[in-house]
Amino acid sequence: MTDQPLASSRAVSENSIAVLSLLGIGAYLLLRYAFDLSDQVYTLSLNAALNSIAAELYRGQAVVALELLQLPLLAVLVLGGIPLLYQLLVKFFHGDFGADLLAGLSIVTAVLLGEYLAGSLVVLMLSGGVVLETYAVRKASSVLEALAKRMPSVAHRKSGDQLADIGTAQVAIGDTLLILPHEICPVDGTVLEGSSTMDESYLTGEPYLMSKVSGSKVLSGAINGDSALTIRADKLAIDSRYAKIMEVMKSSEQYRPNIRRLGDQLGALYTPLAVVIALAAWAMSGDVVRFLAVLVIATPCPLLIGIPVTIISSISLAARREIIIKNPAILETIGTCRTAIFDKTGTLTYGRPSLTALIPATGYNEQEVLALIASLERYSKHPLSRAIMLAADKSTLALLAVTHIIELPGEGLKGHVAGKQVQITSRKNCLEQHPDFAEHLPPMTGGLECVALIDDAYAATLQFRDEVRSDSSSFINHLKPSHLFDKVMLVSGDRESEVRFLAEQVGIEHVYFSQSPEQKLALVREETDAAKTVYLGDGINDAPALMAATIGIAFGQNSDITGESADAVIMDSSLLKVDELFHIGERMRKIALQSAVGGMALSLIGMGFAGLGYLAPVAGAITQEIIDVLAVLNALRAAIPPKTLSDF
Numbered sequence: 001m002t003d004q005p006l007a008s009s010r011a012v013s014e015n016s017i018a019v020l021s022l023l024g025i026g027a028y029l030l031l032r033y034a035f036d037l038s039d040q041v042y043t044l045s046l047n048a049a050l051n052s053i054a055a056e057l058y059r060g061q062a063v064v065a066l067e068l069l070q071l072p073l074l075a076v077l078v079l080g081g082i083p084l085l086y087q088l089l090v091k092f093f094h095g096d097f098g099a100d101l102l103a104g105l106s107i108v109t110a111v112l113l114g115e116y117l118a119g120s121l122v123v124l125m126l127s128g129g130v131v132l133e134t135y136a137v138r139k140a141s142s143v144l145e146a147l148a149k150r151m152p153s154v155a156h157r158k159s160g161d162q163l164a165d166i167g168t169a170q171v172a173i174g175d176t177l178l179i180l181p182h183e184i185c186p187v188d189g190t191v192l193e194g195s196s197t198m199d200e201s202y203l204t205g206e207p208y209l210m211s212k213v214s215g216s217k218v219l220s221g222a223i224n225g226d227s228a229l230t231i232r233a234d235k236l237a238i239d240s241r242y243a244k245i246m247e248v249m250k251s252s253e254q255y256r257p258n259i260r261r262l263g264d265q266l267g268a269l270y271t272p273l274a275v276v277i278a279l280a281a282w283a284m285s286g287d288v289v290r291f292l293a294v295l296v297i298a299t300p301c302p303l304l305i306g307i308p309v310t311i312i313s314s315i316s317l318a319a320r321r322e323i324i325i326k327n328p329a330i331l332e333t334i335g336t337c338r339t340a341i342f343d344k345t346g347t348l349t350y351g352r353p354s355l356t357a358l359i360p361a362t363g364y365n366e367q368e369v370l371a372l373i374a375s376l377e378r379y380s381k382h383p384l385s386r387a388i389m390l391a392a393d394k395s396t397l398a399l400l401a402v403t404h405i406i407e408l409p410g411e412g413l414k415g416h417v418a419g420k421q422v423q424i425t426s427r428k429n430c431l432e433q434h435p436d437f438a439e440h441l442p443p444m445t446g447g448l449e450c451v452a453l454i455d456d457a458y459a460a461t462l463q464f465r466d467e468v469r470s471d472s473s474s475f476i477n478h479l480k481p482s483h484l485f486d487k488v489m490l491v492s493g494d495r496e497s498e499v500r501f502l503a504e505q506v507g508i509e510h511v512y513f514s515q516s517p518e519q520k521l522a523l524v525r526e527e528t529d530a531a532k533t534v535y536l537g538d539g540i541n542d543a544p545a546l547m548a549a550t551i552g553i554a555f556g557q558n559s560d561i562t563g564e565s566a567d568a569v570i571m572d573s574s575l576l577k578v579d580e581l582f583h584i585g586e587r588m589r590k591i592a593l594q595s596a597v598g599g600m601a602l603s604l605i606g607m608g609f610a611g612l613g614y615l616a617p618v619a620g621a622i623t624q625e626i627i628d629v630l631a632v633l634n635a636l637r638a639a640i641p642p643k644t645l646s647d648f
Contacts, residue, residue, distance in 0.1 A: 017080040017127035024076035024120060073116035080123045081107050101271065106295040110617065113292055121296070121621035151221065151242060155186040158230065168237040175233045179224045188240040189231035191216045197225035266596050274298035274607065281611030289617065293610035297620035298603055306595030306631040313639035314588040321645065322572040323581050330551045330567045332592075334534070334585035337550055339527050340485050343537035344492035344502055345466060346573065347555055348476075351538075353384055354467035355391040359442050360460045367395060369460045373452050375400040376415045376422050380407060384450060387464055412450070423453040427461075434458070447498060465501065471648075472506040475575040478648040483582055486531065491515050491523060491545075517544055524548040536578065553578060580645040591638045599631035 088104040110119030154165050156178040163178060168186045171177065176192065179185055185198070195213050200222045212218060218231055221242030237243055278298065282291035311332075315325045325331065345351050360366045374392035377385040378399060392399070405415040412425030430451040431438055437458045441451070447465040451458070479485040489510040492499045499513035512523060521544040527533050528550055535542070535549035543565040546552030554566035555573040570577045606623050609615045615623060 017083065017123065020076060020080050022124065024072040024080075027072040070116050073120045076120040076123055077107070077111060077116060080127065081111075081119065084123060084127065103299045105275075106292065106299060109288075109292045109295060113288060117618050121618060121625075124621075124625075152184045152186045156180065171233050171237055173233055173236060177231050177233055179218075179229045179231060181224060181226050181228060183224050185218050185220050185222045185224065185231070186240075187220050187233045187237050188235040189218050189233045191218060191229055191231050193230035194228055196227040196229050199223040199225070266600065270298075270600050273604075277604075277607050277611055284611075285613065287613070290611055290613060293615055293617045293620045294607045296617045297606040297610050297615065297624050299621075299624050306599055306635045307592045309632055309635035310588055310592040310595060310638045313636055314584055316639045317641055318568075318581065318584050320641070321577060321580050321584075322570065323577055323584070324569040324571060325567075326569065327567040331585045331588045333532065334551055334582060335483075335589060337532040337534045338485055339487045339489065339531045339533045340479055341489045341491055341524060341527065341533055341535045341545070341549065342508070343535075343542050343545075344490060344494055344499060346538040347536050348472045348490070348502060348506055348575075349466040349468050352467055353387045353448055353464040355387045355462060356447070356465045357463040358391075358460055359463070361440055361458050364454075364459050366460075367397065369452060369454070370395065371397040371400060372417045372420065372422050372454065373424060373460075373462070375402050375417045376405070376413055376424065378402075379405050379415070380413050380424075382407075382413070384448065384462075384464060387467075388462070421455050423456075424450055425453070427451055430458070445497070447501075466498070468502060468505050469575060471575050474648050475579065476506045476508060478579075482647050487527075489527070491520055493517075493520075517542075520545045521548055538573065553581070576646055576648075579648055583645045583647070587642070588638055591635060595631040595635045598634065599627050602627045602630070 085104050085107060088101055092101060107119050107123060110116065151168075153168055155168050155171050155175075157164050157166050157171070158176040158178055171187050177186070177189065181196075191212050191214050193214060198210050198212050198218060200210055200219055210216075210222075212229060217234075218229070219242070220235075220237070220240035274294070278291045278294035281294050282288055311328045314331050315328060318325050342348055358366055358370055360369050370388075370392055374388050374397060377388045379402065400418040403416045405413070407413045411429060412423060414421070414423045416422070427441060427444070427449060430441075430453065434453075434456075437451075440458050442461050445463060447463060449461060449463045452460045452462065476488055479488055487510060488508050489512065490499060490503050490506075490508045491512045492502075493515050494513060496513045499511055503509075503511045512519075515523070520542070524533065524535055524545045525548050528548060532550040534551045534553060535545050536553045536555065537546060538555035542554070546554060546565040546567075551568070552566040554569045568581060570581070603624065606615060606620060606627070610617075610620050
């Protein structure tokens with residue numbers, strides 16, 4: 001991002017000011033202690049000698065010495081205070097009347113009144129706030145650091161019989177790589193040789209070991225099992241799945257939330273109130289030092305630090321839940337969205353077909369036909385094969401021996417199963433070969449289908465639909481009562497029959513089908529003009545709609561374009577994670593309000609004591625530092641996962 005170098009240099013500058021402030025204040029306190037001690041000893045000796053002239057001379061020297069003792073504090077105010085005041089003036093002339101202007105007013109007042117120690121403490125508070133925030137960022141970065149440590153730096157490249165270790169950055173597309181047992185896969189690729197299992201849970205959230213054989217896809221970051229695999233690199237290391245996670249994590253983590261809408265709203269009330277209290281204390285007592293004491297304790301660090309730390313901590317919690325927050329601002333607004341818009345495929349469905357019906361012809365048994373078909377389909381890579389195998393497995397059918405397998409494009413799959421010739425083909429191909437079968441085939445419905453022939457006789461029609469997520473219905477039905485959504489919509493480019501079938505399954509009333517990306521975009525813009533919207537999708541055609549919605553949430557990283565367009569990315573494509581994101585946002589706002597309002601309440605109590613003369617400026621500054629620490633500690637709670645983050 002273009003503002004990163006500026007933000008980084010500013011952080012370094014303010015950290016340096018914090019160190020300077022500590023050294024200056026420490027030097028002043030040490031010198032003052034040493035001076036007070038020598039003053040007491042010398043005064044005792046003078047009194048003992050009753051030497052009044054020498055005593056007067058010493059007192060004159062003491063005044064000069066006290067002025068010299070102020071030099072470390074003056075250095076803090078000149079070298080540290082002036083840069084901070086310059087930054088505040090720039091914000092002021094740009095129309096940013098934030099609560100941190102109170103701190104600038106405190107520094108100026110302290111210098112005018114000669115209260116250099118109090119002014120130096122305010123400089124320390126302002127610059128020290130950045131140190132605390134940097135620490136919080138570092139804590140929140142632990143997820144990113146863990147990701148970085150897991151990424152292998154070396155790959156084993158095969159060239160004939162030769163094996164050479166190269167840096168992962170040197171891996172080229174098409175390279176043949178060897179993954180040893182228990183190693184982490186360096187790039188996305190395809191298995192060429194070997195058979196093993198891989199733990200992809202760190203990437204996908206699925207707590208299963210995934211079988212890998214020749215032709216299987218492997219993901220960078222997955223942990224290999226007990227056997228070596230030879231793979232072909234399909235992507236460069238920087239373009240692989242794991243690197244993309246790192247990239248999105250880094251961009252979201254480095255996006256320092258420089259707009260604190262919640263803080264600005266509270267500061268608009270807090271700043272004038274603090275100034276009024278300070279002026280009242282001055283007017284009622286006639287002591288301008290009380291004005292300074294009130295301003296010092298009013299320095300609004302709970303607003304300046306507490307809210308950003310809460311946001312950063314929430315980003316950390318979300319990352320550990322496989323949710324990448326790319327735009328931190330959504331954490332403040334997600335609880336106020338009132339319209340939810342869903343894409344269909346891959347969002348409310350798994351994006352994979354499931355066998356919904358097997359309609360046998362007269363004289364055929366459904367289970368027997370399924371056993372014959374599944375026995376043949378286990379040798380096919382057709383997308384429908386998996387659905388058939390799952391159906392057979394669910395029915396606990398024993399698979400039969402198969403011979404003479406042939407799979408030709410456009411003709412389907414043929415083979416001999418238990419002495420019978422079985423063919424799986426399309427309705428169109430079936431009718432071209434056997435026009436007389438038309439009267440036996442059932443009417444066409446929405447979704448996909450295939451036809452089974454046994455010994456050249458029509459045996460069955462298999463119907464498939466995109467498999468509905470098991471949690472889609474419960475998730476949709478809890479949005480209104482739990483998250484106060486007024487409207488839930490289903491918007492898809494699929495056919496009407498498919499979209500309406502899904503809408504009935506999950507309970508969505510507002511349905512839009514056969515929508516082009518342009519139509520989706522126009523629809524989302526219209527809805528967003530009426531109310532704040534959340535859009536959920538996972539395809540490239542969802543990218544414009546994701547950007548047009550108030551909040552765009554992408555499922556997985558099937559498309560780099562979709563991931564870049566979204567405000568948040570759900571790495572583990574699960575509606576449960578979407579609900580967790582809602583709760584993380586709502587929880588973030590509550591904790592931020594606790595830190596900010598609680599800190600301001602304590603500051604107001606302190607202002608009362610300062611206005612009545614019970615807290616001097618220096619004591620007020622120390623009290624404010626204690627309040628700051630309490631606010632930051634409470635803000636860091638946002639990174640601690642609660643017992644539950646979902647309610648459906």
